[in-house]
Amino acid sequence: MRSTFMGLETAKRGMFTQQSALYTTGHNISNANTPGYSRQRVNFQTTTPYPAVGLNRPNIPGQMGTGVEAGSVQRIRDSFIDVQYRNENNKLGYWSARADAFTKVEDIVNEPSTEGLAATMSELWESLQVLSTSAENDGARSVVIERLQSVTDTFNYMADSLNAIKKDFGDQTGVTIEAANGILKQLFDVNQQIAEIEPNGYLPNDLYDRRDLLVDELSQYMNISIEIEKMSVGGNSLDIAEGVYRISLMNDDGSGIMLMDQNNYKQISFSSTDAEEFDVPADSVSALYFHEYEYDKEYQLTGAPVETVDFANGTDVVFARGEIRGLIESYGYKHDPADATEDVKGIYSDVLDKLDKLAFSLGTMFNDIFKLGYDMTGAQATEDVFELPIDYKNAASEIKFNEAITPEKIAASTTGSVGNAQNALNLANIGSMLLSDTAVELLGGGTYDANGNSEIKSGTLNSFYESVIGTLGVDSKQAKRMEENVTVLKDSVVTNRNSISSVSLDEEMTNLIQFQHAYNGAARMITVVDEMLDKIINGMGVGGR
Template identity: 45%
Template sequence: MRSTFMGLETSKRGMFTQQSALYTTGHNISNANTLGYSRQRVNMQATAGYPGAGLNAPTMPGFLGTGVEAGSIQRIRDGFVDQQFRGESNKLGYWESRTNAISQMEDVLAEPSAYGLQQSLSDFWQSLQTLAANPENGGARAVAVERGVAVADSFNYIHKSLSEIQTNLGKEIGVTTKNVNSILKQIGELNKQIAQVEPNGYMPNDLYDARDNLLDELAGIMPIEVDYEKSGGRALEIAEGTVTVKIKTNDPANPFITVVQKDSYSELSPVGNGGTDAEGNPKGPMTRFTFTGGPAEVNTINVNNLQNAGSLKSLTDSYGYVDSNGDTKGLYPDMLAKLNKMANVFADAFNTVHQDGKDLNGDTGEAFFVSKDGQPIDASNIGINSVIEKDPNKLAASTSDPNVTDPEVGNGENAKKLGDVLFNKLPGLDGSSVQTYYSGVIGELGVQGEQSIKMVKNAITLLGAVSNRRDSISSVSLDEEMTNMIKFQQAYNASARMITVVDETLDKIINGMGVAGR
């Protein structure tokens, strides 16, 4: 025989379930603008029918339903789209960082402009032409010397500025690794909390969201692989479990390095060819990244095995690294090496011509460009001979070549040769002139900058497409939530009305029916 109060219980379950759905809808609406929030839904399911199976089960026609219950509250998420998003985020992180590094370099070189090195070289050449026409003019000599000082200062300024940016990139690598360590620690702690909740049969959806936000952030820094491990106990089938995070490498012998497993996590450290300073920044060009503690125990990624993805790899490529041949490579080391080479070859060629000439006193010319620190001349230390700088008459503008007509002191022929150094093809510059070589360097940088900007735009477009797809699945739509709110409200009202009907029926039975035989 069925229970007299069965209808009340069925409707009560309906009210409670619709109430849970309304509360979940309110939670969604409240988090409509929360970054990284995934909308949630109540998975409703019918409760077991009456009567249940068994030898003692009553025999009756039909099989009565007993109502509904909230089986679980699940967030709406697509793991495949998440994987796509993180892959595109990885590419964007690399190219954004590279674009920023190139942009800073372009700001320092400032070419073409009225103040860059190219203009200084052009002004120097112009002053030498003027000197060739007026070799005995003290003003022309002073201007030529000052323009030479300007060339040296331009080399010094560019080298110093690029070196400072390179140092800042090294510090940024240190800051980024600290950020990685913070993310790994937080993921491990969230894994611990999730592992405590899931075995009790609950779904910690907000903890899942917090963990996925961290994984998204980590994917922009380094290429990652994500696996999940069930928590056990009374965990629901749809529970995600703890996440295992692996760093992907190009090393066939060690393609993955596990850095988070359950609540255990590793710490990342950058190592330069001079080690690491007290603040955790690399000293010298990068050689490797080291993971210590946690599931990785002690593991190393050589910089040459870093995948070409993520902002950390981009920072390494810009700051400088030691390649498999032991050579220093990278955006800033390469540019500094080219500038050093250019300054050295130019100074050597200019000095050779200057020392073949005669100054205004008839003495053989001294070296015009010298090193400020006694080391071989490069862009950092190139300067003007102090003797010439103090006495412009020491500028060897004339020649004593017997084949030159009118070879007396002050004929200006050597000044022409000095000017020609800027346009002569020099073996040390791969057969290019100083002007052509520098133009090629600037042109190559421009091409790299243009490529990086295009790649950023492409990555933003692709990431935007994936992000929109993910939002269409996981984000909160207020229109949809308002529709759900009305739907659940009406269902709640209907269940409440059903209780009223059952109550009236029972009232008739209990209070309205007489006692037999009275």
């Protein structure tokens, strides 16, 4: 037999459920501007109808509903769009780091311009050509001295500036890795909180949002993969509970290194010498080290790294995409840290290496041809114009002008005669000598082995530097273009994500009115039931009064 109070209970459930929906709507409105917040909704579901199936069920026409209840409070999120966002964010971090590196290189190189190295070398060749027409002019000789000094100053400035920016990128790499480590620590803590709450039958939506926001930030730094581990053993976890995350760092070959699961997490360091040193090494990055931490241990190193991977393997970079890779590629890395002869790879290392080759080749060739000539006194030159290191490495930063070379000591002649200035033309032609030719014909007789005395083995010094600038421009344009393209794609994904997960105040205000009317309707039903009960209790059974 149905209860007289059945309608009252149904209305009460309706009021409580609509009240929960109103509270959830208020929570959405309050967090409309909270970063990473996903709007939430109450999943309404009908309660068990009356009567249940059984032999003792009352004989009534059919089952009657008993009201509504809040089955769960769920956040609105599309995991597929999350994956898209993280992929684009990861690419953007990589290309932004490269674009920033190229921008800073271009600011220093400053080509084409009237103040760059190309203009400085061109002015040197022009001053020597002028000298060839007026070898007895002290002013022309003084101008050559000034141009020689300008070339060394320009090389020194460019090399020192590039090395300083390179060091800044190394420091930034260390800071970025520390930031990624901090996010991993926070992710692990949030993961643990979720693992403790879900078995109690709740959906920790705000913790889900916090975790996904941290994952979004981490995806900028490195290419990660997310696996979900459901809390299936024990407890009362809901079917729609999201579980805990297992995060892996993905390599170019598709393999992964586990960074975090339910029980432990790892921190990253990198060095070419000391596995526990977090500082950037002096020359390049060669390996990444992973130190493991347990849930019940303090935040400190547990000793030797549990895993080590080379940053580069053969010709392929192992550490795939992300801002960290972009920074390391800018700073420099080696395939084999034990090989002292291997060149350091990277944006700044490559530019510095080519600049060193240019400075060393120019200085060596100039010194050689200079000493083939004669000064104003008729004596053959014996001193080097440029002071250079033994090897071409660091030549751009170490090249110096020999201040003992005075205007009268400039070896402009090939015969010793003051009026002869053919050697000045030979010096002026250094920039355009074909370096693939082992027997360059010199004015005044004789040949010069340009190929054997230069670190650059093809083209000319001028064309070599032009190719350096051209390659730099192409790579820079590509990095900036990719940064712009990925930014557009990321913005598109963000728009799609916001259309699903973000809070719309107009929609929430509509929901407020809807739930308020439903609440008022349930309250009105209680009034009606109250009147019915009043009639039954006070208005019936009073016959004969």
